[in-house]
Amino acid sequence: MQAKRTGTQNFALIIGIMYLLVGLMGFIPAFVRAPIVSPEAAGLGFTGGYGYLMGLFPINALHNIIHVLVGILGIAASISLDSSRLFSGVLALFYGALTLMGLFPPTQSTLGLVPIFGNDVWLHAGTAAIAAYFGFIATPNLLELGGETSQSPTGSES
Template identity: 40%
Template sequence: MRTSTFSDSAIRYSALSLGLLFLILGLAGFVPAFVTPSEHFTSEPGFGYIFGVFPTNYFHNAIGILVGVWGIAAFTSLSGAIVFNRIFAILYAAGAILGLLPFSNTLFGLTPLFGNNIWLNAITAAIAFYYGFVKSAEIATTSSSSAQPSV
């Protein structure tokens, strides 16, 4: 049986940190005191800017809460944290790339993908990529090199 190492803990805590960040952002989006209304009229329900910085709407907030709860739940096991970080990295990198394209400032008209959401998605995707793919590969090579050779 393998004991927990610093790399294991770092992977798990990255899932917890990302989960807490997105849970807080998702919950803050439903609190009117934290959301600045848009300068331009929009018929989209709940559209505004969290802390005056990140464009959001009700659907985007709900996704943030779901991702946050998933990250917190993934913290309970190493394999769950690795899977969370990998899927998170792929999805949020795709969101950042779509946000860079001028014709796709929303995700099929559901959530905003423009402004400061682009760099938030890119930075969190990079963090998740590092812990989901790079650090987990280091653990796999370390554990396989310490295995007993078969005769």
């Protein structure tokens, strides 16, 4: 009998699929609008594919590659509870750091490589908050792990 998937595994799978799709969309010109802020004003040295995904989120080719990698890692991590918790915890730290970097103009271009300003800041903050819950706070109960009966403290089944 196959064990049921936990909420943490589902989170890793869902966030993985979302980030994979967003990363791939960034390479499709129909989803990318012309930049609102010029690459020079944004502090970008790498301008390949620079624009706004769905007109909202500043991206470039490197940003898209990062999203694709995060997506693939999330999908792969969803296979087990331990790997999905690790993925969620690391994702929380990574996107939490990106959120902080996106708040300060000197770090909003990630050393001139990836734009992380504007709507990216709140998206990264939301991702970090949800990932922190699944990586550090959520604990699976026995039923989520596939146990069909539970034991009371006295050892009898309930």
